[in-house]
Amino acid sequence: xxxxxxxxxxxxxxxxxxxxxxxxxxxxxxxxxxxxxxxxxxxxxxxxxxxxxxxxxxxxxxxxxxxxxxxxxxxxxxxxxxxxxxxxxxxxxxxxxxxxxxxxxxxxxxxxxxxxxxxxxxxxxxxxxxxxxxxxxxxxxxxxxxxxxxxxxxxxxxxxxxxxxxxxxxxxxxxxxxxxxxxxxxxxxxxxxxxxxxxxxxxxxxxxxxxxxxxxxxxxxxxxxxxxxxxxxxxxxxxxxxxxxxxxxxxxxxxxxxxxxxxxxxxxxxxxxxxxxxxxxxxxxxxxxxxxxxxxxxxxxxxxxxxxxxxxxxxxxxxxxxxxxxxxxxxxxxxxxxxxxxxxxxxxxxxxxxxxxxxxxxxxxxxxxxxxxxxxxxxxxxxxxxxxxxxxxxxxxxxxxxxxxxxxxxxxxxxxxxxxxxxxxxxxxxxxxxxxxxxxxxxxxxxxxx
Amino acid sequence: xxxxxxxxxxxxxxxxxxxxxxxxxxxxxxxxxxxxxxxxxxxxxxxxxxxxxxxxxxxxxxxxxxxxxxxxxxxxxxxxxxxxxxxxxxxxxxxxxxxxxxxxxxxxxxxxxxxxxxxxxxxxxxxxxxxxxxxxxxxxxxxxxxxxxxxxxxxxxxxxxxxxxxxxxxxxxxxxxxxxxxxxxxxxxxxxxxxxxxxxxxxxxxxxxxxxxxxxxxxxxxxxxxxxxxxxxxxxxxxxxxxxxxxxxxxxxxxxxxxxxxxxxxxxxxxxxxxxxxxxxxxxxxxxxxxxxxxxxxxxxxxxx
Numbered sequence: 001x002x003x004x005x006x007x008x009x010x011x012x013x014x015x016x017x018x019x020x021x022x023x024x025x026x027x028x029x030x031x032x033x034x035x036x037x038x039x040x041x042x043x044x045x046x047x048x049x050x051x052x053x054x055x056x057x058x059x060x061x062x063x064x065x066x067x068x069x070x071x072x073x074x075x076x077x078x079x080x081x082x083x084x085x086x087x088x089x090x091x092x093x094x095x096x097x098x099x100x101x102x103x104x105x106x107x108x109x110x111x112x113x114x115x116x117x118x119x120x121x122x123x124x125x126x127x128x129x130x131x132x133x134x135x136x137x138x139x140x141x142x143x144x145x146x147x148x149x150x151x152x153x154x155x156x157x158x159x160x161x162x163x164x165x166x167x168x169x170x171x172x173x174x175x176x177x178x179x180x181x182x183x184x185x186x187x188x189x190x191x192x193x194x195x196x197x198x199x200x201x202x203x204x205x206x207x208x209x210x211x212x213x214x215x216x217x218x219x220x221x222x223x224x225x226x227x228x229x230x231x232x233x234x235x236x237x238x239x240x241x242x243x244x245x246x247x248x249x250x251x252x253x254x255x256x257x258x259x260x261x262x263x264x265x266x267x268x269x270x271x272x273x274x275x276x277x278x279x280x281x282x283x284x285x286x287x288x289x290x291x292x293x294x295x296x297x298x299x300x301x302x303x304x305x306x307x308x309x310x311x312x313x314x315x316x317x318x319x320x321x322x323x324x325x326x327x328x329x330x331x332x333x334x335x336x337x338x339x340x341x342x343x344x345x346x347x348x349x350x351x352x353x354x355x356x357x358x359x360x361x362x363x364x365x366x367x368x369x370x371x372x373x374x375x376x377x378x379x380x381x382x383x384x385x386x387x388x389x390x391x392x393x394x395x396x397x398x399x400x401x402x403x404x405x406x407x408x409x410x411x412x413x414x415x416x417x418x419x420x421x422x423x424x425x426x427x428x429x430x431x432x433x434x435x436x437x438x439x440x441x442x443x444x445x446x447x448x449x450x
Numbered sequence: 451x452x453x454x455x456x457x458x459x460x461x462x463x464x465x466x467x468x469x470x471x472x473x474x475x476x477x478x479x480x481x482x483x484x485x486x487x488x489x490x491x492x493x494x495x496x497x498x499x500x501x502x503x504x505x506x507x508x509x510x511x512x513x514x515x516x517x518x519x520x521x522x523x524x525x526x527x528x529x530x531x532x533x534x535x536x537x538x539x540x541x542x543x544x545x546x547x548x549x550x551x552x553x554x555x556x557x558x559x560x561x562x563x564x565x566x567x568x569x570x571x572x573x574x575x576x577x578x579x580x581x582x583x584x585x586x587x588x589x590x591x592x593x594x595x596x597x598x599x600x601x602x603x604x605x606x607x608x609x610x611x612x613x614x615x616x617x618x619x620x621x622x623x624x625x626x627x628x629x630x631x632x633x634x635x636x637x638x639x640x641x642x643x644x645x646x647x648x649x650x651x652x653x654x655x656x657x658x659x660x661x662x663x664x665x666x667x668x669x670x671x672x673x674x675x676x677x678x679x680x681x682x683x684x685x686x687x688x689x690x691x692x693x694x695x696x697x698x699x700x701x702x703x704x705x706x707x708x709x710x711x712x713x714x715x716x717x718x719x720x721x722x723x724x725x726x727x728x729x730x731x732x733x734x735x736x737x738x739x740x741x742x743x744x745x746x747x748x749x750x751x752x753x754x755x
Contacts, residue, residue, distance in 0.1 A: 043717070051586060053585060114579075115555060273550075273551075273583075274550075274551030274552065274581070274583070275551070275582075275583035275584075275585045275586050276581065276582055276583060276586040277551050277554070277579060277580070277581040278579070278580045278581070279578050279579045279580070280506075280578045281506075281508070281576035281577065281578045282576070283508050283575060283576045284506055284508060284539065284576060284578045287508075287534075287537070287539060287715075288715060288717070291713060291714060291715035292714065292715070294713045295709055295710050295713040295714040295715070295718075298709045298713055299705070299706040299709040299710060299713075300706075302705045302706065302709050303702050303705055303706055306701070306702060306705050307702060309452070310452055310698075311452075312452075342714070342715065342717050342718060343646060343649070343717075343718065343721070345714075346710055346714060346718050346721065346722070349706045349707075349709065349710055349714075350653070350703065350706060350707065350710075350725070352702075352706055353702045353703030353704070353705060353706035353707065354657070354660075354702075354703050355702075356702035356703075357660065357699050357700060357701075357702045357703050359702075360695070360698050360699050360701065360702060361664060361695060361699055364694060364695040364698060364699075365695070368691075386667070389663075389667070390663045390664055390667055393608075393612055393659060393663045394657065394659045394660035394663055396608060397605050397608060397609075397655075397656045397657075397658075397659045398653070398656035398657055399656070400601060400604045400605055400608065400656060401601045401605070401652045401653060401655055401656035402653075402656065404597050404600050404601040404604065404652065405597060405601075405649060405652055405653075407597075407600075408593045408594070408596055408597040408600075409593075409597075409645075409649070412646075413645055413646070413649050416649060420653065
């Protein structure tokens with residue numbers, strides 16, 4: 001007798017899998033063709049993976065030597081700021097998450113310009129307004145190669161222009177910081193050559209402060225310092241009220257956009273350091289998909305052919321079960337929204353083999369039972385019965401390692417663990433029950449091709 | 451009926467177990483030696499464990515690795531350059547001088563410039579980067595060690611729960627034997643030790659039991675039926691009876707792993723190699739290690755049957 005529950009579960013899983021893999025088909029939309037709705041990992045579709053360490057020991061300290069921001073809070077704030085920057089760059093489906101106590105992982109699938117992304121997300125963006133020193137001359141302290149030849153006077157520091165690298169002596173006194181900024185945008189109107197500049201607006205407090213700074217220092221140069229280098233140093237022509245200002249620089253349009261975004265989203269509470277970086281270009285990703293697909297296709301075909309040849313009709317029955325296994329596995333991946341990686345594909349291929357190995361255990365047992373002179377039906381039943389625990393044991397230990405790998409692995413390895421654990425579980429059902437149901441469905445005959 | 455193994459074999463596996471023990475001892479020693487090499491930093495490590503950078507560059511037209519190496523010049527003398535079989539894709543593996551990610555951009559730029567200058571009109575179409583810094587490296591070692599320890603303990607617990615004590619020990623020794631043997635071969639023959647290799651080792655630890663159980667089940671069945679015969683003989687007959695199953699059982703998985711090895715691309719190369727070795731060693735150990743260990747133990751201190 002065919003077990004009714006096996007048939008019901010098989011039909012339900014098949015429909016469910018197809019629905020998850022090809023949702024379009026069920027709405028009458030066949031434009032996706034045979035491409036299943038699976039999330040692809042960065043290694044397959046290209047993109048950027050960055051793991052940052054928030055350097056919490058570099059959070060500015062207060063007078064008592066305590067960090068001004070609680071380290072935990074600093075990481076949270078950094079994540080929020082990074083999220084704003086990523087959103088501002090218009091990247092799709094970004095993933096930003098905390099890892100451990102001070103690490104942040106950023107995953108950007110389909111990122112086209114990884115260098116620019118990294119510069120923008122990771123910029124500390126500490127903006128400072130300082131005065132260029134008029135009491136000391138650069139040439140008195142630097143030789144022609146740009147090396148210091150005399151100790152710098154008290155209260156003065158040496159900074160360089162961001163673009164030209166020109167050295168500048170700047171008063172260390174901090175007049176105003178980026179905290180006072182309320183907005184920053186790219187502006188084309190203020191420069192007579194139509195070059196992009198950055199127009200910023202100040203908060204109420206900032207407005208008053210900026211007005212008094214400019215009033216007191218007319219005729220001097222104001223250095224606008226970003227992350228330790230001078231962005232521009234315009235001469236103050238008069239008091240600036242109204243809380244608006246302009247940062248000039250020889251920006252490209254993209255540079256200006258990124259800088260405005262960074263200023264708008266605010267300064268990070270502490271600098272970031274890249275500790276792990278993984279960038280895959282789209283061409284390499286496509287190549288990886290190709291080899292993964294080929295391996296999966298040839299692997300599955302080889303297994304189908306092998307077992308079909310070795311066990312003839314019984315082998316074909318195992319083949320049918322194997323195809324169900326593959327469909328269910330892909331369906332489960334789509335259903336859980338799991339991400340497919342190259343090791344994940346390897347996991348799928350491996351599961352195909354393991355699943356068929358289960359059938360080998362069963363079939364070899366059936367052969368033995370037949371040799372003992374049992375009838376076909378009795379031999380098949382005995383084969384499945386005796387093989388059950390053997391298969392169960394080896395699958396449970398495989399599942400144990402897969403789950404451990406899931407717990408400890410990262411990225412691609414996790415993808416492998418997911419496909420392996422799903423595959424191993426599903427193959428228990430297809431190899432033991434689906435193939436048995438097909439045997440049971442055959443007319444009782446005295447011949448079995450095995 | 452098609453079969454790879456003749457129907458009735460009668461090979462004296464148990465009697466010749468010392469040959470197997472000697473070979474296994476050698477394999478296990480290789481495994482320990484590999485652990486020593488790993489611990490003292492003498493093994494060849496992938497960037498994930500060793501730190502540094504992997505650059506992958508795609509050129510417009512394929513060139514020989516030697517040509518590329520020459521074009522890149524002195525700065526890349528120490529780098530490991532490898533061509534991916536399917537075209538103009540090259541893997542360049544190297545240490546990053548100060549272990550900082552920001553040092554990567556000039557390196558990538560240098561590759562682009564050198565190719566444009568020395569291999570003109572060939573150019574770099576696309577560059578991909580993988581960088582692993584010291585902090586992540588330490589974390590990886592830790593989590594790999596944890597993963598191995600935890601999964602081994604869980605497998606041990608499961609085996610202890612499912613089998614009688616002596617069979618459990620036999621299965622456990624066979625599992626450890628397989629993992630150590632493959633680790634030994636991979637490290638001693640200087641295949642890159644990466645996170646994927648660790649993954650393969652754990653996978654085969656889980657898989658190793660598959661054909662061991664096939665033999666054990668038969669031994670247990672036969673021991674019940676043939677109470678009066680010496681254990682060695684019963685075990686040997688059981689191994690012979692299940693020989694075809696033991697060997698065939700891993701064949702389908704073997705087929706898929708071999709395909710992965712040839713078509714899966716450079717990333718899963720050492721992963722699939724480790725699995726191929728693991729399946730071979732696993733089949734060997736279920737015949738020559740797992741059951742003979744049980745026999746040997748019984749000869750020295752007979753258990754009640």
